Amino acid sequence: MSEILSSLRSLMASHSPPLDALVVPSEDYHQSEYVSARDKRREFVSGFTGSAGLALITKNEARLWTDGRYFLQAIQQLSDEWTLMRMGEDPLVEVWMSDNLSEGANIGVDPWCVSVDTANRWGKAFAKKSQNLIPTTTDLVDEVWKSRPPSEMNPVIVHPLEFAGRSVSDKLKDLRAKLKQESARGLVIAALDEVAWLYNIRGTDLYFVNSKTTC
Structure with missing residues (x-):
């Protein structure tokens, strides 16, 4: 150190x-x-x-x-x-x-x-x-940081509808309705969990030691 x-x-x-x-x-x-x-x-x-x-x-x-x-x-x-x-x-x-x-x-x-x-x-x-x-x-x-790990390139997995609960099209429809209600022309989404939720996708780059789930 x-x-x-x-x-x-x-x-x-x-x-x-x-x-x-x-x-x-x-x-x-x-x-x-x-x-x-x-x-x-x-x-x-x-x-x-x-x-x-x-x-x-x-x-x-x-x-x-x-x-x-x-x-x-x-x-x-x-x-x-x-x-x-x-x-x-x-x-x-x-x-x-x-x-x-x-x-x-x-x-x-x-x-x-x-x-x-x-x-x-x-x-x-x-x-x-x-x-x-x-x-x-x-x-x-x-x-x-001379030994900095390289960027990981892992596949994205589609989260099944049975677990997601709602389709991407339904979520986008509701989001666009909210944008119209707020007189907004667009929305920038940067938080990875929000992107994953909206598009019903999941990544495999983060693993939790005490859980079988991935983020």
Whole structure:
């Protein structure tokens, strides 16, 4: 972990503008909680394997936020370089950054891995000390992750109607009726579970250890 943190801090220092902190979320580009091996950036930098959490790397500190499901696991998996931040007990990540980072600090994040709502919430917290949320042009974690797993190419499976309950045409019909009701011309669907539901399809890239089902 020391080498990873050191490499990331070097990239933070050479970034334009230089970064005082780097946020590494758990989510992938679709805001999924359960992600493929290639997208487990937070796990790579911290060693924590839980499905939910957020890593924050500053010039001198490394902190990890996670929820009550994972407190014990995080304690066991995090090295001495990391400080566990318990959600529901410790300050929210945006509050901690606002209070502990310097005036005008630059906080970097891969813009594809955070939602607009999250970015807006952080921006409001940062305004108190004129801190800046900086979208990085590339994901800095990817630059130091030399053994990053390749993208998986797995077939999509049609979910049988007996399990789906409704046909795709019926779902699309209802969706278009709702769009008309809202005077909307279209809808962008990015969440993978919503795409899977609407088109009655399933993937095989994520497996849950304690279940025979796939996502």
